[in-house]
Amino acid sequence: MTNPYVNRKYIIISLIIFIFIVFVARLFYMQIIDDSYKYSAQNNSQRRITKYPARGVIFDRNGKILVYNEPAFDLMVIPIQTKAFDTTDLCKILEIEPNILRLILKRARLYSKYKPSVVIPQLSLETTAILKEKIYKFSGFFLQSRTLRKYPKPIAAHLLGYVGEVDEAYIKQNPYYKMGDYVGISGIEKSYEEYLRGKKGVSIYLVDVHNKIVGNFAEGKYDTAAIPGYNITTTIDLELQEYGEMLMKNKKGSIVAIDPQNGEILALISSPTYDPSLLVGRKRTKNYQMLLKDTLKPLFNRALMAKYPPGSTFKMVNGLIGLQEGVINVHSAFSCSRGFSMGNIHVGCHPHPSPLELISSIQHSCNAYYCNVFFKILNNKKYKNTEEAFLKWREYVTSFGFGQNLGTDLSYELKGNVPTNTYYNKYFGKNRWKPLTIISLSIGQGELGITPLQLANYACILANRGYYYVPHVVKEIHDVQHDNNKFLQKHRTLIDPKNFEPIVEGMEMVVKGGTARIAQIDSIVVCGKTGTAQNPHGKDHSIFIAFAPKDNPKIAIAVVVENAGFGATYAAPIASLMIEKYLKRKIKRVNLEKYIFESDLIRR
């Protein structure tokens, strides 16, 4: 049976072939005869310019600017869009060697042919001006607007931290970042990066063969705006911070001042410090290397990372534990004949009246008194053996925030060290260590390692008579709710608040008539305690912790001055001047101030 319409297949095949011929003819015209498409394609070069948001501005607690931004330009290149250009001319403008430029361009090509790479970051204003005129000669190159950190005052370098370019390893872990992006590397810049960085935007432009922008791609349909980072108000008092840095000039050490009523860090000084603007812009790498090589380690944030034995400032901890455990009371008295002797152990003491009760033992910082207290704590019949008593003691100590991260909002905070029973078991052997073996803990020496931040927090606990808030440096992030619950929680020690009263009395006496009379301020009741950290490598470190006023304290402070000897020599006057500055805003004791300003303990 033949299908009557079988011949219609020829019509259908002809139609298919006809369409094919039409398409081929059309393609022949478009792709071979007509050149206008090729020209359009060149004109269609697209340039995606990332719009970098300005980082959030950081303010001090009174609204004064600590860091803001200033404009800068990066020279960028998109390798696939480059054409032959006058290398010497470009090198002359940029003031670099041609082979360096070649190297940079090679690296850019390796990174991506289609994506922009930085050729020279942060050009000077003059270079930018010249380049803007001549950029049309260099196809594929363009200027990218950036912002750089700018510091009104050369202070708070460690606190603020610095911003640097991301590297490939970092990008791999954090895909938000692209080559050439900046990220906070330390300090607030690091811990609040998420808020400070803002959100990048993009503009897509059409660029003609002369490397000139001819308009927005698709009328800006695909553009997104850059959203600036959130501004941050810190808890820092700019004046106090600046003053502290002046006091610490030519000294190694640190100051941490905290408002005990809420844990807000008022000043955090690590000395020697550096000008934060050194780590901005093109010279950053060079300056960073220079700072890294400095033997005084200016990059090292002593306030958070240096561990010191707390010395006599630790005596209050043992006093408090003694009271809490009931092994002493306020009127317990111990005699001191130039120290404490037992077996072949002798802990020396300086001349003072004897015997002393608890309050005056703090006032005169009697070593023998605390050796006895510590002895009683560890020989407490309540516990089976020394180890168990020691564990209880350690539990009390760690409740002061020692030997652990406080959980501040600053990066690179160290734990410090409170020795463990396992450590002693390993060091001396199980059951081979007795209270006498570790008697140095009674006066804050030995294996104890406490950071200045922990010391300041300890001052807060004493000021509050038994609790602290986690110290923190950010008060408010503008226009955004951030989770700061952990900074609103009271952390209590294991000591009953009433046991703090005699201790605080003692600290008052330290300043009124004890080891730190130099720290007295008219009309302000300062409570403090000196300390001296034994330093096997040189002169002892001078330590002082304090808070003021005695009732309803507004500031708690810890000062460590390395290799300065006894606590009262440098640490106490510095702390006292800081308190005066913060509470009175004006220094009356100009002579004391002058003495500190002029002291040079580094002498390089």
Next chain:
Amino acid sequence: MQRNINISKTIDWLTLGLYLVIVLLGWLNIFAAVYNEEHRSIFDITQQYGKQLIWIITSFLIATIILFTDSIYYQIFAYPIYFILLLLTILVIFFGKDINGQKAWFEIGWIRIQPSEFLKFSVNLALAKFMSTYNFKIHNYRNLITIILIIVIPTAIVFMQHDTGTAIVFTSFIFMLYREGLTPFIMFFTVISIVLFIMSLLVQQDIIIYALLIVSIVIFSFVNGQITFILSAIGALIGIFLISKGIVYLFHIQFLEQHFIISVAIVFALIGMLLGKLKKIKYAVHMGVLLLACITFTFMVDYIFHNILEPHQQARINELLGKSNDLKGVGYNVNQSKIAIGSGGFLGKGFLQGTQTKYNFVPEQSTDFIFCTVGEEHGFVGSVILLLLYVSLLIRLVYLAERQRLAFSRIYGYGVVSILFFHFVINIGMTIGLVPVIGIPLPFFSYGGSSLWAFTILLFIFLKLDIDRLKYLT
């Protein structure tokens, strides 16, 4: 009588080979179109090219299953399949996910299924089944109505999903119907009305009217072979044209009305002339009536468009016709697409070297505009090779359809040809600016699981029917 058949001996290797080549070239071009430097591996399944590989592998599985299923089931279940898919397509309107203003997708995890893609082969099955019944006559009034219903119902549903492209695909069955004996007049009318419909919206009316007049005069002259008539008619036309322009200039008479009057006048004049002078009166009357009908149709379309349709409907039609001048819209896409293809030159810029597609100038590079990547990166040579592959496939399928012994298989085969041909013409035609932008994929080539699966099913059912053709010796 049935015989056991060895698939590897009887399968049409040429079709299978063309299918494989087109699918793999498609995959490579998707890779080039959406190439992402951070995901350099073509196997990276976070990217479209990796996903397409999954679609390809699953398509091969589907194809294998089809090849090992007895083809008799497609005949038996033609209607159930049709109704099930119709139901799914209706359900998607209510339960589907809205993507780009189209409610055409079911979403299960990261997999999106578009039932309307599968509707194509099921409509084809239903038509083949219906038209292969014993003693079927296409010009039977009721048969025609049924055929139209089988096609129009799914078209209407897909229209409701706002997927105009896929809906229009169903008109492609006209080719199959033509082969099965549909009178050319119906085709002629369909083509004329579509062309007129589009033209009346795209082109100014007076141009259409004059064009129609000239065309009818030319056709008529060929029928009669009288030079003097052609000349006098054209002279009359020019005269009328000048007079009408003069009237407009002098009296500011409203354009539309004036043309209508003139046109009607011309028609009657022509008829009168022909009546008086020539013998073939029947032709003249036919021609005159047709001309009048066309002109009226043009005015109707124009009236409906401007006075009855809502503005957003007007915008949609304008967009469909590529009429909108909005650079961000359709016109922009075509322009960018033409730049990409045109800049390819003779040999193209090379694999992964295209700048236009890489920089996202061309929208939907991996789906509807995938041909841009071919044109840009492989130039004239590559484009023509791809066209040749498709044309070979289509002609081969016509050949296969013709050698079928069962009407069912032949009709189904022509249905496959119709659908593939329509997609081919529209998709490539739109990227090179010959056809208005209608978003439908290039078969086997564009990115997309549903489309690849659906085309694979469509083709392999036919391949299986072809393998089984020897089973049914008559």
